[in-house]
Amino acid sequence: MDWVKWLKDYCPKKTMTAGQAVSKIDRGSRVFIGTGCGEPQHLIRAMVKDDHLQDIMVYQMLSYTFSEFVDDPSFLRRFSLKL
Numbered sequence: 001m002d003w004v005k006w007l008k009d010y011c012p013k014k015t016m017t018a019g020q021a022v023s024k025i026d027r028g029s030r031v032f033i034g035t036g037c038g039e040p041q042h043l044i045r046a047m048v049k050d051d052h053l054q055d056i057m058v059y060q061m062l063s064y065t066f067s068e069f070v071d072d073p074s075f076l077r078r079f080s081l082k083l
Contacts, residue, residue, distance in 0.1 A: 018046035028055045035061040047079075054078055 021043060025031065031047075033039060044065040047053055057080045060066070069075040 018042045019050070022046045022050050022053070025053060025056065027053070030057045030059065032059045033063070035063070039063065039065060041065045048075060056080070057082060 025047070033044065039060075041064075044063075047056070048069050056078065058066070059082045061083070063081070063083060066081065070081070
């Protein structure tokens with residue numbers, strides 16, 4: 001299959017924005033996030049930006065992006081970190 005055709009046919013059905021992905025996370029969910037080079041920074045920022053996320057437990061070995069938010073009381077009320 002030609003990769004350009006594959007991109008046009010397959011990708012729109014199987015991809016979404018970070019905001020759309022985050023909207024599928026339910027209250028009280030547990031989320032594992034890849035670490036180091038695999039850390040999805042755009043998804044983490046979308047999670048923090050979405051005020052509807054509550055009681056989310058995040059599992060991550062080493063976080064670079066979350067370090068920007070750990071001093072924010074609003075963040076700490078909404079997320080529990082298991083590092």
